[in-house]
Amino acid sequence: MIRVDVELAERSYPIFIGGGLLRDASLLARTIKTRQVMVVTNDRVGPLYLDTLRQGLTDRQLACVVLPDGEQFKTLESFSQIMTALLEHKFERGCTVVALGGGVVGDLAGFAAACYQRGVRFVQIPTTLLAQVDSAVGGKTAVNHALGKNMIGAFHQPVAVLADLDTLNTLEAREFRAGVAEVIKYGLMRDREFFDWLELNLDALMAREPAAVTHAIKRSCENKADVVAADEHESGERALLNLGHTFGHAIEHALGYGVWLHGEAVAAGMCMAARMSARVGMIAPTTRDRVIALIERAGLPTVQPPTTSVTELLAAMSIDKKNQDGRIRLILLDAIGHASVRDDYDQQALLEVLGGGAAPPRAA
Amino acid sequence: MIRVDVELAERSYPIFIGGGLLRDASLLARTIKTRQVMVVTNDRVGPLYLDTLRQGLTDRQLACVVLPDGEQFKTLESFSQIMTALLEHKFERGCTVVALGGGVVGDLAGFAAACYQRGVRFVQIPTTLLAQVDSAVGGKTAVNHALGKNMIGAFHQPVAVLADLDTLNTLEAREFRAGVAEVIKYGLMRDREFFDWLELNLDALMAREPAAVTHAIKRSCENKADVVAADEHESGERALLNLGHTFGHAIEHALGYGVWLHGEAVAAGMCMAARMSARVGMIAPTTRDRVIALIERAGLPTVQPPTTSVTELLAAMSIDKKNQDGRIRLILLDAIGHASVRDDYDQQALLEVLGGGAAPPRAA
Numbered sequence: 047m048i049r050v051d052v053e054l055a056e057r058s059y060p061i062f063i064g065g066g067l068l069r070d071a072s073l074l075a076r077t078i079k080t081r082q083v084m085v086v087t088n089d090r091v092g093p094l095y096l097d098t099l100r101q102g103l104t105d106r107q108l109a110c111v112v113l114p115d116g117e118q119f120k121t122l123e124s125f126s127q128i129m130t131a132l133l134e135h136k137f138e139r140g141c142t143v144v145a146l147g148g149g150v151v152g153d154l155a156g157f158a159a160a161c162y163q164r165g166v167r168f169v170q171i172p173t174t175l176l177a178q179v180d181s182a183v184g185g186k187t188a189v190n191h192a193l194g195k196n197m198i199g200a201f202h203q204p205v206a207v208l209a210d211l212d213t214l215n216t217l218e219a220r221e222f223r224a225g226v227a228e229v230i231k232y233g234l235m236r237d238r239e240f241f242d243w244l245e246l247n248l249d250a251l252m253a254r255e256p257a258a259v260t261h262a263i264k265r266s267c268e269n270k271a272d273v274v275a276a277d278e279h280e281s282g283e284r285a286l287l288n289l290g291h292t293f294g295h296a297i298e299h300a301l302g303y304g305v306w307l308h309g310e311a312v313a314a315g316m317c318m319a320a321r322m323s324a325r326v327g328m329i330a331p332t333t334r335d336r337v338i339a340l341i342e343r344a345g346l347p348t349v350q351p352p353t354t355s356v357t358e359l360l361a362a363m364s365i366d367k368k369n370q371d372g373r374i375r376l377i378l379l380d381a382i383g384h385a386s387v388r389d390d391y392d393q394q395a396l397l398e399v400l401g402g403g404a405a406p407p408r409a410a
Numbered sequence: 411m412i413r414v415d416v417e418l419a420e421r422s423y424p425i426f427i428g429g430g431l432l433r434d435a436s437l438l439a440r441t442i443k444t445r446q447v448m449v450v451t452n453d454r455v456g457p458l459y460l461d462t463l464r465q466g467l468t469d470r471q472l473a474c475v476v477l478p479d480g481e482q483f484k485t486l487e488s489f490s491q492i493m494t495a496l497l498e499h500k501f502e503r504g505c506t507v508v509a510l511g512g513g514v515v516g517d518l519a520g521f522a523a524a525c526y527q528r529g530v531r532f533v534q535i536p537t538t539l540l541a542q543v544d545s546a547v548g549g550k551t552a553v554n555h556a557l558g559k560n561m562i563g564a565f566h567q568p569v570a571v572l573a574d575l576d577t578l579n580t581l582e583a584r585e586f587r588a589g590v591a592e593v594i595k596y597g598l599m600r601d602r603e604f605f606d607w608l609e610l611n612l613d614a615l616m617a618r619e620p621a622a623v624t625h626a627i628k629r630s631c632e633n634k635a636d637v638v639a640a641d642e643h644e645s646g647e648r649a650l651l652n653l654g655h656t657f658g659h660a661i662e663h664a665l666g667y668g669v670w671l672h673g674e675a676v677a678a679g680m681c682m683a684a685r686m687s688a689r690v691g692m693i694a695p696t697t698r699d700r701v702i703a704l705i706e707r708a709g710l711p712t713v714q715p716p717t718t719s720v721t722e723l724l725a726a727m728s729i730d731k732k733n734q735d736g737r738i739r740l741i742l743l744d745a746i747g748h749a750s751v752r753d754d755y756d757q758q759a760l761l762e763v764l765g766g767g768a769a770p771p772r773a774a
Binding site for chain 2: 161198200371
């Protein structure tokens with residue numbers, strides 16, 4: 047078991063990465079400390095792991111909320127359902143909410159933990175690669191609104207993250223690839239050495255070879271932990287974690303949540319950011335092509351869907367948390383391993399990048 | 411104009427108390443600094459003050475949400491309505507949400523400010539005595555759930571509080587009295603000198619003599635600011651501010667929100683806390699009677715409504731944010747000017763206190 051720490055003074059917490067964590071009763075006892083435990087999961091993950099988790103927590107007052115699977119359920123309605131369950135079971139401020147699932151479950155359960163009685167303990171047990179390398183770490187919680195993704199939320203750090211590598215064995219290929227998109231993001235935005243490693247080891251990673259998967263998760267969590275420790279509430283550097291996300295959120299919004307996976311949209315978004323960076327002369331065309339080639343090798347989409355119009359994408363991008371004074375702010379690349387926030391780019395270049403569409407993501 | 415500061419390091423903020431603040435364009439410009447301003451108010455307060463506020467903010471992108479008046483609208487649905495308005499107007503993270511109204515508007519708008527894009531600036535313009543002395547100060551925000559009051563919320567400090575004394579002129583007598591309940595609370599829980607002052611000056615206060623009203627608000631805000639500065643997230647002393655509220659919330663919940671005003675329920679709750687404190691021998695019967703006499707003189711209810719049963723009240727009290735390990739925690743009095751949190755009291759005494767009911771509060 048590897049441990050990566052997120053350093054946030056009195057809110058510091060450990061990320062445990064390894065096999066068999068869900069069956070490790072001693073680890074569960076150390077990380078989930080309260081009598082009352084509310085597990086939030088979905089109808090795909092729950093049947094696979096809920097019983098195992100329950101066996102490690104037999105001495106607790108345990109309750110569960112099992113939601114339907116999918117980004118389209120990351121809503122205020124699902125949030126309200128968790129609140130009702132907490133109250134019906136008379137859960138107190140001294141309880142723990144546990145998220146057992148992917149990014150949707152984590153974001154939703156985390157927001158519920160942030161708001162129930164103005165904040166209760168929260169433990170993340172991410173079961174997808176994307177959640178293990180990104181969404182479960184850093185304390186961003188949210189639900190979507192019909193008019194924008196993640197628009198309603200809170201910063202609420204977990205007290206621990208348990209990334210059980212065994213849960214990745216049951217992950218569909220498409221979901222695994224979506225997680226790889228966020229792994230590539232860390233290399234691109236701030237870790238050139240990791241990007242180089244990914245170019246050399248992508249086949250091993252895609253084949254889910256344990257050593258490659260473990261290194262990819264560890265290095266991703268270390269990068270995320272560094273950024274979050276430096277800028278918990280995204281007043282500066284943390285915005286760079288949104289590389290590919292401004293374009294990606296616009297794709298998700300224009301298609302309707304759940305048509306493309308979040309990681310797929312981010313993959314296409316990173317390629318769009320690379321094209322935009324090349325168009326405005328921040329990177330060479332060869333660098334752009336290196337980015338696109340790695341994402342292509344991972345089996346991820348490299349262009350936006352052909353069905354989305356420039357107008358739709360622009361409208362969706364105009365509602366983004368990074369925007370200031372009506373300007374769409376983009377995360378662009380200065381080099382592989384170095385990104386920066388820009389709002390002084392050529393508008394025409396943006397329109398051209400938004401103009402090119404392509405085929406849908408590969409099926410599982 | 412008087413200024414009281416809430417000292418919370420980088421989140422410190424001023425409370426301005428005085429007449430004509432809403433017409434003071436320079437003060438508004440100093441405290442509401444952003445281009446985009448969303449005013450949340452209700453259909454009783456809005457028609458009285460919205461135009462005045464608008465005149466001081468002509469250079470901004472101003473939008474409004476006008477909700478129906480009443481505690482029964484402090485819900486997740488109203489919260490969702492504010493989110494929709496913010497998104498429809500394309501409000502950015504750099505916007506300000508302004509609460510113009512009483513405690514309901516402040517709690518709701520504050521929770522919206524806490525969650526919109528994971529937190530935006532918030533300014534409180536409380537227009538009731540209760541909000542000016544209590545709910546607008548300290549950063550507690552929340553909405554109610556059908557199963558419990560203030561169960562969904564966040565700590566989110568305002569950047570400024572503007573308590574315009576002129577707004578109290580339009581306040582109904584019943585609402586003013588409800589505010590006096592929270593004023594008395596500060597004397598009872600931690601400020602014996604202020605309690606003595608209230609005994610001497612209650613008639614002047616109830617007649618809304620400016621000097622008495624100003625002193626009452628100033629002293630209340632100073633007490634609240636001290637407690638909040640010492641314990642922002644209610645891990646200790648701040649719980650004492652709930653004197654009268656455990657009983658009071660149970661009354662509100664059992665009657666249905668909006669039947670009694672919050673301050674009326676707290677008034678009866680403080681009398682119940684005094685009776686309970688006397689029953690378990692913490693205070694003398696003469697002290698208990700002094701508490702009840704002052705609340706009675708303010709025209710506030712001194713006992714719970716006769717229509718609520720012991721069972722209903724107990725059930726409502728069992729869902730309280732202070733409870734630990736299933737024990738109902740009460741704020742009881744050791745003396746006038748000194749309260750403490752207790753869960754080691756005689757259950758029979760509690761049942762007896764919950765057993766006595768009385769007539770409804772005086773009409774306006």
